[in-house]
Amino acid sequence: MWTRNAGVNRLIEVIEAKKLGFRTIANRVVSSILHRSNATAEEEETSRKLMHAHAILDALYANAPIGLGYHDDELRYRRLNAHLAAFNGRPIEEHIGRTLREVVPHIAPQIETLMRDLLTPGAVARELELSGETPAAPGRLKHWLVNFYPVVDPDTKRRGIGVIVRDVTVEKEALRALDTRARQQAEVAALGVRALQAKDLQTVFDDAVTTVTRTLGTDFAKLLEFAEDKQELVLRAGVGWKEGLVGHASVTTGRGSQAGFTLLCRTPVIVDDLRTETRFSGPSLLTEHGVTSGVSTVIEAPALEGQPYGILATHTRQKRSFTPEDAAFLQSVANVVGASILRVRLEERASTERRRGDVQQFLSEAGSILASTLDYEETITKFAHLCVRHLADCCVIHLWDEAPIRRLRAVHRDHAMANLAEALQNMQLDPDKPHLAYAVKQTQRPVLIAELSAEQIASMAQNELHLQLLHELNPVSMMGLPLRAHGRMLGALVLLCCHADRRYGAEDLRTAEELAHRAALAVESARLYGHAQRAIHARDEVLAIVAHDLRNPLTMIDLTAAALARQVSDESRSRVEKAVKQIQGAANRANHLIQDLVDVASIEAGKLGLERTAVQPDAVVADAIELLGGSASEAHLAVEASTQHGIPPVFGDRDRLLQVLANLLGNAVKFTPPGGRIRVRAERRDSEILFWVADTGQGMTPEHLARIFDCFWQARPTGRRGAGLGLSIAKGIVEAHGGRIWAESTPGQGSIFYFTVPIALLDIGASA
Structure with missing residues (x-):
């Protein structure tokens, strides 16, 4: 260990200094390690939160009941959920990185401009309704409500577009169905009002088929009614058919036609494609017109006692899927037609009953009037005036007894035409030439000419004057009836209608026959009464002669017998008195009989x-x-x-x-x-x-x-x-x-x- 010399001290200092540096570095390293450890924890927390957010976003995309998507600034799909992919009819993988035009080329033109506008700064969210077909539902128009909103990446500052798509097809179709139904109901209601105002059924039929084609947008419509034999259905009204078919074309009942099959079902029948139809045969009326789809229903009329009136149907050339709502509309129109048929039938029945009542009242009145006199001439005159009051504009009565035509009586309703009737009455007719009653006289049967032509009028004229009179009368319809009573032809009745807007029919002929029968009996009764009156007058004259000329001799017989009884002798008195009593008794009985005859004549004469x-x-x-x-x-x-x-x-x-x-x-x-x-x-x-x-x-x-x-x-x-x-x-x-x-x-x-x-x-x- 170095302790005393300077070098040692310096080394120690160096070593101490290095220790101090290492410590500092270590402290710094430790501090750095500690700092970094704290930073990693924060990053991990942030990462965890980010992952959680992504998980929530993934779950949101996965579970949202609507379509969600995100496009970059090149309008490429960057993210979308399964719903949006399903809307477009492609898997998610075929969307990522592709543009709108690559994925949905049929919709892209509708929204590209709007989406590019959202990429500009300051753009706000937009909402748009889109409609179109998708590969997922080809042939069906789909509807979406789409929300577009701008999205800015906080790191790159790049702009994108978020998309929220909700399929509103069901709602749209429901609203459209309601709107269609309301429009159809309005059409049905309007048709019903027009049907009530229509003067005849043909007007209702024509209006019905026109309403059907206009409302449903179809190419053809038809109204078929049963023919008299009930084996065919006749085209009574229609739209779209070749000229000349309406009123003449027919289809068979049963499975030989769509109409016949509808009658069997008694419910609406929808046909998607007639070319592949197996339930019935396609009739030539449809195939010749290129019909593909259609719907038909039965026209019921309660007055027909369970028997349908016919069929109402509509068709298209192009294939079309008619809906139950379309069938319901068609049935509603058919119901209006059926109600109109019922109304007309009831009105006809009521009119017939009223007419019958009027006829019966008229015939009753006629009977009373005809029975009010037994005078021959008066009966004929009253009869003629009855006819022009109720049945005719001009009445001509031909009567014949021994001669072919003995008597003619003509009366006109219009007093201004009385001179014509009088001229006709005074005309001498040749029985061997035609005249108004000629056909009746020849056949002894009623004659009805509903439409009287100029040629027919000319054929009944005997000369120019006769023809001129008939032309001036200007008859348009004619009835001729025999006047027959007790098997004897008395004459003929001719009734002329001179109004251009009226024609005689079967009902008029029946009424005229009833009147002619009553009149013939009245005329015959008057004729017989006249004969009887003349016979009674002759009898009364005879009785007067008998009463006067026979009573005088009887009185003389009685007086002579009494005188004889006084002059006889006593011997023969008893015998003579007995004879006298017998003579007087016979005379009294003769007187009594004469008195009885006189009494009978007086009683019958009301005197x-x-x-x-x-x-x-x-x-x-x-x-x-x-x-x-x-x-x-x-x-x-x-x-x-x-x-x-x-x-x-x-x-x-x-x-x-x-x-x-x-x-x-x-x-x-x-x-x-x-x-x-x-x-x-x-x-x-x-x-x-x-x-x-x-x-x-x-x-x-x-x-x-x-x-x-x-x-x-x-x-x-x-x-x-x-x-x-x-x-x-x-x-x-x-x-x-x-x-x-x-x-x-x-x-x-x-x-x-x-x-x-x-x-x-x-x-x-x-x-x-």
Whole structure:
């Protein structure tokens, strides 16, 4: 160890100095090591935090339900998540380092400019909606909501772009579907309003197919209805089809067409591609027009009792996937059409019922008018005016009896045209040449000419004047009807329509036939009534002669017989008186018959004379018994007569009432066998007095009972047979008094005859 000399000291100093330097260095090293150790810990902490942040970012990218991405300043993908990669239809690896145009060339042009703008300082985030197709969903339009925002690298200061992408296709499609549905519903509602205002079904059909093609954007639309044989469907309305097919083209039912298959399903049928369709055969109507896709549905009409009306369908040339919403819209349009069909059918039914009601009311009125007179000329005139009031502008009535055409009556609705009708009425027609009623006369059948041409009018004219009259009348439609009654042709009825906007149809012909039938019966009745009136007049003249010219000789016979009886001797008196009585009896019976004939004529003419006074019913009963009591005794019959106590008088002709009661009592005596009984009674019934005569004779059958009051009718031949006028005269007398007469009878149990006569008015007032 160096301690004493200078060199040693210096060495020691050097050594000490070196020790001090080493210590310093060591301290510094230790200090540096300690510092670096602290720095490493911080770096590790920072690194750990950074790794944690990256992990969070990775998790965010991995788990985010939206697309996330980052582009550098060259618009290359630097980072993205699986969602964004899926949107683009490529794996993540095919994105990194590639530009937008390389990955999504069909979308890049829409967003490149915007993204470059975001690379400039001061740019702010932008939001954009994008639409387009992607490789992941070719053929389907996708929609995205994209947020772009600038990103600056804190180290390199380079700018990039962050991207957040959300697929809003479902929302967009839902909104578009709602918008489409609202638009379709608006179209359906508008169609419904127009359908209610439409005058006919064809207008509704044409509107429906036009609405379908316009709303769905299709090339074709068709409305098919069943043909009469129900084996085919006829194209009633359409859009897009070749000219001339609407109204004529048809398709088969069943699996021979899309329409037929739709009828089998009774639900909407969607066809994606007709070329590959296996459910049914493609009809030529579709294939010849190049149809590929389509949708069809059934048109239901409840009024058809379960039978569909037809089919509504629409088609496209290009392939198209029709949606259930499209089918629902088509069905809604079909429902509007079906409702219109139902409405029209119900309106037609109601109109038919109203028309039938009007026709029945008209025919009832016509019957009343025609029945209001039995005058032949008046009946024809009323008939003609009925026709022009309800059925025609001009009515021409041809009537013939023995001659081919005996009478012509023409009437026009317009008074200004009356002169034409009169000229036509006064024209003499040749039965061998055509005229308005010629066809009816030849065929004896109704004739309907809905559209009357100028040639047809000319064919019915007999000469230039006749043709001129017909041209001035200017008929556009015509009906001709036979006037037939009880198998006999009376004539013909011709009805002319002169209004350009109206034509006769089957319903008009049926109404005219009903009227013609009623009119023919009325005309025939008037004709027969005229004959009857002339016969009655002739009969009355004969009766007047008979009553006057026969009564005088009968009176002379009676007087001569009486004088003869006074001049005979006593020896021959009894024998002569017997002969005289027989002569006088015959004369009286002849007088009685003559009086009966006169009474019948007076009753039928409504001229039966009555001398009315207050008559006591009990007195009438007593007089009748006194008058015929002897005859009843001779026939060994018991007669009982009674009257109600306090019975009031009637207002009538005493002799005529006695004639009625005596006739009934005489018949009872005549038809009651010996040992029988006859009862006669009068009693009050309300404001009438009821007389009745009952016997115990053989009675009458219902057939006989129905005819006993007919003139000249007798129930059975008897030895005391009369002319069959008594009950008919009795009926006339009772009805002339305002009463009623009837009979009741049962075979084997006798008969009861009743008749009533009103109580005298003064007595009615006293009773009240």
